[in-house]
Amino acid sequence: MSETGIGAAVRRVEDKRFLTGRGKYIDDIDQRGQLYAWMLRSPHAHARINGVDTATASQAPGVVAIFTGADMAADEVGGIPCAWQIHNKDGSPMHEPPHPPLAVDKVRHVGDQVAVVIAETKAQARDAAELIAVDYDVLPAAIDMDLALADNASLVHDDVPNNLCFDWEIGDKDATEAAFAKADHVVSIDIVNNRLIPNAMEPRAAIAQYEPSNGNYTLHTTTQNPHVIRLLMGAFVLQIPEHKLRIIAPDVGGGFGSKIFHYAEEAILTWASAKVPQPIKWTAERSESFITDAHGRDHETHAELAMDKGGNFLGLRVSTKANIGAYLSTFGAAVPTYLHGTLMAGVYTTPAIYCEVKTVFTNTVPVDAYRGAGRPECTYLLERLVTKAAREIGMDPVEIRQKNMIQPDQFPYQTPVALEYDVGNYPASLDTALQASDYAGFEKRRAESESNDKRRGIGISTYIEACGIAPSAVAGALGARAGLYESAQVRVHPTGSVTVYTGSHSHGQGHETTFAQLVSESFGIPIEQVEIKHGDTGEVQFGMGTYGSRSIAVGGPAILKACNKIIDKATKIVAHILEASESDIEFKDGKFTVSGTDREMAFAEVSLAAYVPHNYPIEELEPGLDENAFYDPLNFSYPAGCHICEVEIDPETGDVDITNFTAVDDVGRVINPMIVEGQVHGGLAQGIGQALLEGCVYDDSGQLLTGSYMDYTMPRADNLPNLNVGTQSVLGASNPLEVKGVGEVGAIGSPPAVINAILDALAPLGVDDISMPATSAKVWQAIQNA
């Protein structure tokens, strides 16, 4: 292992600028002549718009322009598209009602955009927005999913009956029914997967700029995938061809999924920038983030597990209602279906599985991918159900898992729900976690707690996820309207330094370091000679961006592939210069050697020869050392692992203290262990946050009651314990780097471990269910009700 290559805990390249305040997030950037936008947003969850009177506001100080939905409609601006098409059980496509960037006839959630005010200062724009008079007819809101599905429900979209976006299924229904028919035990559970608000610390922001002399648009935006935004907004919303539209996502302050999607503000600003025409900046207030950033989760599920006498799983039946919010967001349709239903085997050999999902429009913020996206919902369901099954049949929760786990010799393993797991060793992760958490010593600790009038519990979650999204062929078959490969360009400069252009996007993950390590390893050069560029469609050839733990698993191999092309070409150059056969050239530790001789060329000598071709095979090879690669995996990657949570509960107050949290994750090959651990820590905090603290609450009229940090509980440092994390890896088999991905494992595996621990602690008091977030108030109430 080189000092800066694969496996080294290299300190991050990007940190110096962030630590010295020299990061450049969008709100840190100003353009000459820049104006400011303020979005006038609906205060109502559901209302018909009779008219928007902007006359007074237009006269307010500093106002340059005000636009409404009618103005955009007059320009035939398109709706915000959805990138996945899901089909109903009967084969018909899902409902895709239009999503105009500025509301035209109706507003459909609190926060929906009604008008944009553009003024010389942000304060002036906001001042003027208060002078706009909107004539609303307030309509009943559809908020609760069951009420929204009822025949008399208020319709979010007039042409979507019962607010049902689609009714989807996966698995073999008949085989599953047959499995239940022969079952000795059936365990059932009703689960709510609580709605979450992503809360990346940097609020969304954008600056749109139009150059009238050549018709070029530039949009700086807080996105995880600039090329996807260019494609969606350019092709479907504003009809701007790619060569006239540049998207730049510079430093982005966290995403967690919420910055994948094409948001209305991007289209509004870009369109308006040509009208004005001056640069326009918009930065969300946090209170706007709460009511416009796509929310996550929000499932209600009933599930049943069929077992034989010995506790062997025979069949699983799952029925989920998924809230999609008021509009279909970019990935919204994929999350409750192909990112959820396809994981229902978990790490178990359950032979028959059937899952159906009804996805429901409501007058709430659109729901889309949030760290884990569908997989946490599935994992929470399975791991609660399996633990409940163990309790009901009187089996240890470890034993029931061991008994039903897919064994290491069963790979590749075809599940009954479409996926083929490539490699794994689930029992090993479980064993390692049991030891790391001192599971054996738990009863002693429980006794100690009880002697202090506390209740102690331990909870297990053995999870799997499919990530490295996605093999294009598979994704296409599942409804994706795009391929999900990744691209890389590796440009070796004459003196041997390297610039890499990647289609992945870093918004905290540390790609500038991890990807540079790949190149350092590949070329045998120090990391200081490598620079990673990302986030600008004007620089990077193409890219599908960062989500679904795909950067290292899909973006990484693309870089490796381009590096290999460089080495191939360099080998040809060396063969020519050293007058040897290509097959005799070896490349190792940054040197090309003619095997069996002392003739060699350093990497930088070859690159110089490529650009200064005095003695160069110009008749056989073009000068230069600059290669492109597109990489598309053949399968998802399947990180898996075991999370064990131990809690101590104060029954007097219901306060839950996580005393230990152990995570053993199989993420395949680890490129930078320091960064991998950091990714797990962050995911765990979000998973623990979901389990204990975070929950989005709407009232019946569609007002968001958790619309600020005063009411939405973000995990703070004192809510969390020191996290005991480690990896136990089986090398990945779906890509040449043998990586699996690490961004989401923490958020996927942890919530059921926490809730299982709480229920273990409270079982002696007669508590057998609790919903997330398990706040002190809820825990206390559960104890009272038991």
Add this chain to the structure above:
Amino acid sequence: MPTVSMTVNGKSVSAEVEPRTLLVQYLREHLGLTGTHVGCDTSQCGACVVHVNGESAKSCTILAMQVEGADVATIEGLADGDTLHPMQEAFRENHGLQCGFCTPGVVMSALDLVRTNADPSEREVREWLEGNLCRCTGYHNIVKSILAGAKAMQG
């Protein structure tokens, strides 16, 4: 418009501002010191923490006019040329940051902790961070960084 004068990172500065201008706006928009960030509008996230007369404060909850004549320090003033402050270095060494957005506020807050408590315990660090939200790190490595930074500052 009234004029406000103060010292920022050791330099005297003065400008005409609207009375409603917040200190963070003054730093970012008038002085171009964009290392101090705004992550919320309810004075909770702490991305905007700076020092006012040596004490940590949320610059989103202070009018620029309130700090007339004060000594203000921001993240940009910490490093000595190319050499990071020991607390900054501790964050780099211990992977105490990911997206970097909350980081300046966390570092400025941490320095105020060390000012009042040179050798804090892990629990004290966690409790001190009540006013700083981070969504990336799970705080694990932030706490580790601050403990290491405090130790390094004791030198």
Add this chain to the structure above:
Amino acid sequence: MYNFNYQKATSRDDAISARSSADDGSYLAGGMTLIPTLKQRLAKPSDVIDLAAIDDLAGITDDGGAITIGAMTTHAAVANSDVVASKIPALAALAGHIGDPQVRNRGTIGGSIANNDPAADYPAGCVGLNATIITNKREISADDFFTDLFETVLEDGELITAVSFPVADKAAYAKFPNPASRYAIVGVMVAQTGGETRAAVTGASQSGVYRAADIEAALGDGLDAAAAKAVKVSADGLNSDIHASAEYRAHLISIMASRAATAAG
């Protein structure tokens, strides 16, 4: 934020006269509540009168049987004061757990009690410790000062100058925080001063801070923690919101009172 005139008062008289001549003036102490309120455009004062430059409004003095804290004294100053720590440690501890460190560095006792947030800590501290609120016009017993949610007996323009706390024989404050805002869901100051036992409750009631007579009776002269815990507090008149039901708050009043009593020793 709407725009306003900013005035920096240089003396108490200066502040009072600026306030009286303004159309709709607002005093600015630490600003930890006023500025967020202005940012949300929930208030639109014509004039904001900053009290920070009035040098005789801040400071802590030991009056023997009482401690007097200037209205502009920050929570951090109270929390870190040797005088407060030695005479009324419960008050130092209370101040040390208000908000977060940055709020404590700027927020003031005068600003907090003038605002009378129903979930703030200082109102319970004042009532529990039987404090006297001193203004430019008069001295007001804490029992009379806090009237309703965000309401006090302060007249328009009346300026709090200091708060005087009699030294308690025994006292402690126990708070169960709201997980999100960290304000009190329930906070109870239990104190025994000159033979009188008090239990002042914040965060719980629909009408703000109050003395819990049932808890006080149970605590008795000996601050009996077990007896306080056994009190079945009625949920009538208590807040119920997405964070805590009235029943949970009622229960927490007994528990926090009991824990405060234990801590008070």
